[in-house]
Amino acid sequence: MALTCNDVQKFVHPYLDGEFTEAERGELDYHVAECDQCRTYVSHERGFKVRLRDKLALPPAPADLRSRITLALNEEDAANDEQPSRWQHALPITSIVAAAAAIALFVAFPNGRTLELHDTAGVDVDPTVFVDNHPAPVEVTGPIQRVSKELEHQVGVPVRPLQVSTKQNVHFTGARINRLSGFDRVARLEYEFDNRGKQQQLTVQVFDASQRRNIKATHRRRIAGLDVYFASRRGYSFAYFEDNAVGYVFTSDVDIETLAELVRSELTHR
Amino acid sequence: MSARKKANRNEFEQVALPHLDVMYGVGYRLTRNRGDAEDLVQDALVRAYRFWHTFQRDSNCKAWLLKILTNTFLNSYQKHKRGREVLAAAAAEQQATDGVLLQERSRAQQDPEGALLDKMVSDDVASALESLPPDFRIAVVLCDLEGLSYKEIADAMDCPVGTVMSRLYRGRRLLQKQLYGYAVERGIVKANDVEDDNMINLSDYRK
Numbered sequence: 039m040a041l042t043c044n045d046v047q048k049f050v051h052p053y054l055d056g057e058f059t060e061a062e063r064g065e066l067d068y069h070v071a072e073c074d075q076c077r078t079y080v081s082h083e084r085g086f087k088v089r090l091r092d093k094l095a096l097p098p099a100p101a102d103l104r105s106r107i108t109l110a111l112n113e114e115d116a117a118n119d120e121q122p123s124r125w126q127h128a129l130p131i132t133s134i135v136a137a138a139a140a141i142a143l144f145v146a147f148p149n150g151r152t153l154e155l156h157d158t159a160g161v162d163v164d165p166t167v168f169v170d171n172h173p174a175p176v177e178v179t180g181p182i183q184r185v186s187k188e189l190e191h192q193v194g195v196p197v198r199p200l201q202v203s204t205k206q207n208v209h210f211t212g213a214r215i216n217r218l219s220g221f222d223r224v225a226r227l228e229y230e231f232d233n234r235g236k237q238q239q240l241t242v243q244v245f246d247a248s249q250r251r252n253i254k255a256t257h258r259r260r261i262a263g264l265d266v267y268f269a270s271r272r273g274y275s276f277a278y279f280e281d282n283a284v285g286y287v288f289t290s291d292v293d294i295e296t297l298a299e300l301v302r303s304e305l306t307h308r
Numbered sequence: 309m310s311a312r313k314k315a316n317r318n319e320f321e322q323v324a325l326p327h328l329d330v331m332y333g334v335g336y337r338l339t340r341n342r343g344d345a346e347d348l349v350q351d352a353l354v355r356a357y358r359f360w361h362t363f364q365r366d367s368n369c370k371a372w373l374l375k376i377l378t379n380t381f382l383n384s385y386q387k388h389k390r391g392r393e394v395l396a397a398a399a400a401e402q403q404a405t406d407g408v409l410l411q412e413r414s415r416a417q418q419d420p421e422g423a424l425l426d427k428m429v430s431d432d433v434a435s436a437l438e439s440l441p442p443d444f445r446i447a448v449v450l451c452d453l454e455g456l457s458y459k460e461i462a463d464a465m466d467c468p469v470g471t472v473m474s475r476l477y478r479g480r481r482l483l484q485k486q487l488y489g490y491a492v493e494r495g496i497v498k499a500n501d502v503e504d505d506n507m508i509n510l511s512d513y514r515k
Contacts, residue, residue: 051476055451057458086484089425090452093433099332103346107328110354115309115317273350 041069046076050083102238106273106291113270182210189213189225195246195284197225201307202300207232208240216243231300233292240290240300247285259298262305268294277301281308320360324353327370330454331377337449338381340438351384352377371456371463378446378464424487427496436486444479451476 046069052058053066070076182199189197192215202208208231216224224245231240256269266279275297277288290297309317331352335345356363356376363372425433437445443465450456450464451472458476462469491497 051480052458052473055458055476086425086480087452090433090483093425093428093430094337094437094453096333096336098329099349100342100346103332103349104328106346107325107350107353110350111317111320111357114354114357115313272347 041065043069043073043076046070046073046080050080054080054084054087101236102291109270109275109291109293110273185210185213185227189215189227189244193223193225193245195244197227197244198308200227200229200242200304202231202303206300206303208300233296238290238292240288243287243289245285247280247283261298261302262308264305266298266301266305268298270294279305281305316360320357323369324356324360324373327373328353330370331373334374334377334446334449334454335381337434337437337453338378338442338446340434348377348381352380355380368460368463371460374450374456374460374464375466382442424491424496428487428491428494432490432494433487436483436490439486440479440482444475444482447472447475448479448483452480 046053046066049058049066053063058066070080186197186199199210200208208229211228211230213225213227216226224243227242227244229240229242230237232238258265258267260266261279264279264281266277268278269276270293274289274291275294277286277294277297279286279301288297288301290300328349331349332345335348335352336342339345339348352373356373359376363369437448440448446465447461450461451458456464458469458472461472465472465475488497
């Protein structure tokens with residue numbers, strides 16, 4: 039039975055999407071070749087498909103996403119080493135979300151001091167509250183000395199520019215005041231630095247340490263006479279320390295070693 | 309790390325990670341935001357890694373990853389929007405099929421949407437895509453932007469091929485309709501005369 043124009047209209051999408059076999063295409067090809075109206079129709083639909091793809095073409099995944107995923111997979115491997123039986127049983131896909139939400143960061147402070155920082159609800163502050171994927175526009179830019187004066191005024195504690203050595207080529211890009219849940223006001227300073235030839239971001243958040251909550255960390259290091267607590271989560275590394283009642287959180291999508299190096303450089307140059 | 313785990317990680321990196329660009333592309337079209345897309349892809353890949361032992365080695369890895377990606381998107385990134393969008397989807401389906409079929413041929417002859425696309429900025433096209441209900445949007449993105457087969461899309465969306473076809477059909481129609489609307493707004497085309505004729509003119513009534 040010969041195909042009608044209605045059939046063409048009905049099957050134009052699978053036809054253009056390459057869903058028909060050679061044999062199945064034959065009849066459609068024949069009809070389209072013979073019928074001006076259908077030919078125009080098919081070519082318009084094909085044009086739409088092609089142009090849509092052109093208009094919405096995307097760049098490949100950014101390089102820092104790749105490196106963050108590598109870090110996140112390392113964390114998975116490390117977490118598995120601690121609790122080998124954790125993921126042995128397959129869970130239905132629908133429970134994955136709940137399971138992922140339930141994973142808490144391993145808390146361990148070797149010296150027994152647990153940074154007694156529980157908030158009233160007893161909920162620990164996730165270090166990821168310090169990551170903000172939708173940064174509001176930078177509120178202040180300009181020379182860091184002037185900016186830090188403005189920020190100090192708002193957060194009520196000294197906000198010192200980073201003192202790290204020039205080796206890492208750290209430069210200030212902007213700052214703003216953040217309102218994080220559990221904190222009153224936090225000064226957020228954005229920097230860029232050179233990590234073995236790769237430009238990366240470093241966020242330094244400064245706040246009054248008396249308003250701190252429980253910062254969950256995986257390990258502690260003694261750097262330049264201060265306890266510095268480290269954690270990594272979702273591809274970001276965090277460092278937390280207090281200096282003269284001022285709390286500092288360094289966040290960057292580098293590994294903990296690189297971040298520790300930056301913190302060391304900062305603390306030894308103060 | 310044990311040798312077995314190392315082999316597992318290597319296999320994941322060789323088989324799953326090459327699909328990162330596709331995942332990012334789809335993630336970006338779903339969330340329309342670079343930060344969200346990166347988070348979504350990262351979450352989905354970590355989940356995929358946890359459940360790597362459940363992946364059937366002879367099946368299509370890209371479709372498997374995209375299934376995790378779309379589920380992650382629908383479950384967490386959309387949660388707050390979901391209820392509203394289900395309603396919108398029902399209304400949109402109604403609209404998509406109402407009367408559009410009848411005019412389709414004549415409209416395709418005089419004013420092909422393909423040609424319209426050429427004149428529109430990518431941002432408008434992206435907005436039109438974003439306006440589609442999630443199921444339609446996912447189907448269109450996987451088919452038209454990523455070139456997946458209907459079978460792969462059905463695997464990724466966990467539905468029969470017939471459902472993929474109807475989502476694609478309606479998704480594309482809605483998209484064309486939306487683009488046409490933008491084109492009228494931007495003055496790229498004039499609103500179609502037929503519509504003007506159908507408008508109720510109060511002065512006619514009052515005469």
